[in-house]
Amino acid sequence: MDLGPQDDFKWFGEGFDGFPKRLPDDVVEYLIFIIDSKLGDTQVRERLQAFQRALVVLEKKFLKEYIWQRESIKLDLIREGSHWLLKGSTNYGDSVADEWLIVFLLRELSKKFPDAWIRVYDTDGEFLLIEAADALPAWLSPEVAENRVWIQKHQLLVIPLSKTETPKPLDREEALAIIEQTPTRMQHLPKVETEAFHRLKGYPAAISENQHHATLPLPRRVAHVLHTKPSHVAAAVEAFYLRDPVSLRLLQPEKSDVALKFPPTDFVEVSVRFTKVLYAQLLGQRWTPPGPYGDALAGLIKNGGKATSRSREKCEIGVKLAAGFEMLVQHKLYANKKNARELQLLLDDLEAGEEILPIDAEIAQWPKLEDDESWLNIDFAEFERELAGKGGAMGAEGGFGDKNAQENLRKMVDRFNKFLEDDSTGNDRAGSLDPMDMDNDSDAERRAWDDPEDSDETDEEADDEQADAEYAEYEKAYETYMSLSSAEKSVLLDEARELANAEEADKEEDDEIQKLTEMMEAELFSHGALKLNPESDKKSDATKNPKLDKGKGKARLDKVDEEDHADEDDDEEEYLDEDYNLADNMLKAFKGQAGLAGPAGNLMGMMGVQFPPDADDEEKPRKGKS
Incomplete structure (x- = not known):
């Protein structure tokens, strides 16, 4: 008898030990174990500490100028159960490149540490297998994949099902016991490995290709901050990207009664280093700057001579970035953020005279870089050819945009075509519509009676607009919530639980x-x-x-x-x-x-x-x- 999916979930009264844990959105987690029967606890700890030091060396080699979207890779030495291990997690936000950079770094380190066994997963679970979905054996489904996928000696290894084993996911201790006692049981599936790591083909060169330089007009204070620590740009861009009414009020001293700490005055031309995601986030935001920021933008455009689209665009980006720094340092939401604290210390040093703003002659000596923005452009004719599977070779002239985007699109097209060619998926259904799927209810011209949908169309449009507005408000609140730290989220959840308990008590009374x-x-x-x-x-x-x-x-x-x-x-x-x-x-x-x-x-x-x-x-x- 089919009992449906078995997830080993125990209900109340059956040994219930809490709801299944799930990572927050846009978070990747990674674990590193040292498995060698000849080593004791002390030696295992030493090997893990050596792994940490090797990561620092690798970061200095490849990530000297890298800007993380939200958080960088970090490894903490901890003990869980009977094992010492390195554990870390990174919130990569909208930059999936950060997630794959972490995979690249850990995989590189696995070559130097053959006794290291590495597991990487995110909100979606075993995302390496998701990349290799087209090459997976039939038995390796998401329902059984947990704790079966490991990186060791630069390879992707899988713990297979035994002949007597019931198909189910493994818990961590079971997986480690198999690795320790029967390491030969591990399977190396070359096709799966190739597909799982296909995004790493361009590394380490892709690390620098993910950066973008642009010369912008910025307030002297902002220019000084970015010259001192360029990585602050990520937090400022995100503060602007996730702005709320409180943030906008803080940009208007006449309303907030709070003096600006990064006033939009005394602009200088400087080169700013972004990631491509950060630059696109600023460029794509439509925003009418309020108060002094609106006046500053008008002045920049006027003083720039002929207001070409490019000069106006750069002025807008500069004003947006300046506003982002103001939001970051003023909003209570970011008060406990590392970047906000560092900025406040820098501002305190400036006020105390311990730091001095750079003069024009000094700024003129700073390098000014301006990268090509063709990666932002899309040749829709080429895009159509890519969708049809007829695009040119990688790297050919006239591509529709970023090379990595082209390759990812090709893989999507290939997978979709294989799906259609697979008889087991029912491609006859994929190529035709079910009669019930056809919308012919509103064909009023062929009927003698009036279609109520026609008469209610105006009301439905109004309802749709209201629903869209409510959903946009929800999305904005959700994005603000997801930008909070774990501690801030915990406080909000505790307050929500207290409110719910109080309401329940009132209801019972x-x-x-x-x-x-x-x-x-x-x-x-x-x-x-x-x-x-x-x-x-x-x-x-x-x-x-x-x-x-x-x-x-x-x-x-x-x-x-x-x-x-x-x-x-x-x-x-x-x-x-x-x-x-x-x-x-x-x-x-x-x-x-x-x-x-x-x-x-x-x-x-x-x-x-x-x-x-x-x-x-x-x-x-x-x-x-x-």
């Missing part, structure tokens, strides 16, 4: 009050305390006198009609005495308690009214005794 109210109403009704007009009930009963059923029908109707009019008059008199009726009913309910505790007595006690024992009740026992 309201439910309890509702139950008590219903019980009290039922008790009062049983004693007649809530009947404001009891006499009307008696009179309504009188109309049901069997004697009225005797005689002719017309006589009976006349009689009932007369009594109905009489009842209406009596009801009007009764409604005038509601207070009297309520007091009478309360007294009767209190009497019905027979001296015991009850709702009527409790209500009167709450109103400060205390009644003596009923005189009738006192006489009854005396009569009984005589």
Whole structure:
């Protein structure tokens, strides 16, 4: 019997030990183990520390001027269970190149450390296998792949299923035990390896190719910061890219009552080093600068002489970058960020006179680099040829953009074509539409009746616009949240849990009050305390006198009609005495308690009214005794 996917998840009461852990979006995590039966704990630690030192050497060799999108590679020596290991994670943001750079560095180090076993995974899981999806054996599905994929001696190795093993993912300890006890069981699949590492073909040359230099007008303070530490550009660009209303308010001193720390004045021409992703993020943002930043942009364009599209574009990018630095150093959201703290220290040094801004003559000596921006351009004719699988050879003239983009697109096209050619995928369905998939409901011209969709089109468009606006607001909030550090996210989650618990407690209290109210109403009704007009009930009963059923029908109707009019008059008199009726009913309910505790007595006690024992009740026992 098919039980559906088995994920070994235990429900409450079945040994539940927490929900499955999942990495945040845009985060890659990596683990390095030293596996050698001849080494003790001390030697293993020494080997791991040597791995750390080798990474530093490799960074100095290849990453001297590299700018990470959000975080750099980092390895911490820790102990988990019975193993010492190096563990790290990197938030690469929108720069997938950072993720593959980490894979390149760790794979390079695996050549120098043959006893090192390396595992790399991200939000999607075993992303190396995702790259090699077209070459995977049938058994190596995502459901069983966890902890089976390792890098060792520059190779991609896989722990295969044994003949008696139930298809399932391995936990880490199981995988390490297999590597330690039966290392020959590991499989090297050349086709899988080639596909998994195809993005690394251009490395290490691709590291420098990912950089982009542009000469921009910047405030002297910003120019000094970037000359001192170029990597600050990444944090400033992200602060601008993820700007919110608070950030925009901070750019306007007349609204925020806070002085600008990077005022858009005293502009100088300097060369700035970006990654291609960072430069594209700034270039692609449509933004109308507020307050002094708008004035600064207008002045730059005016003083630049002929306002060509290129000069205006560079002015806009310079103003955006200056605004990003202001947001980064002013917004409380970034107060605990390393870049913001370093910037604040630099500003403090400038205020104290320990640092001096560079003069024009000094800035003139700085190198000015301007890289070609053709990688931003797309030749759509060539793009169409690539989609058709008819593009020119790699590196040929007239490509539609970046070489890596071309190769990735070719791989996508090849995979899609193979998918269509694969009989097992049902390519007959891929090439044709199911009749139910065809939208012919709105073909009103062929029908004699009106299409309600046509009449509601305007309302639907309005709803769509509102939904788009709400989704855009959600996306903006989500991006801001994802830019927070783990500590900040933890604080927000704790506050959310407290709020949810408080709301749940309030709901439970309201439910309890509702139950008590219903019980009290039922008790009062049983004693007649809530009947404001009891006499009307008696009179309504009188109309049901069997004697009225005797005689002719017309006589009976006349009689009932007369009594109905009489009842209406009596009801009007009764409604005038509601207070009297309520007091009478309360007294009767209190009497019905027979001296015991009850709702009527409790209500009167709450109103400060205390009644003596009923005189009738006192006489009854005396009569009984005589």
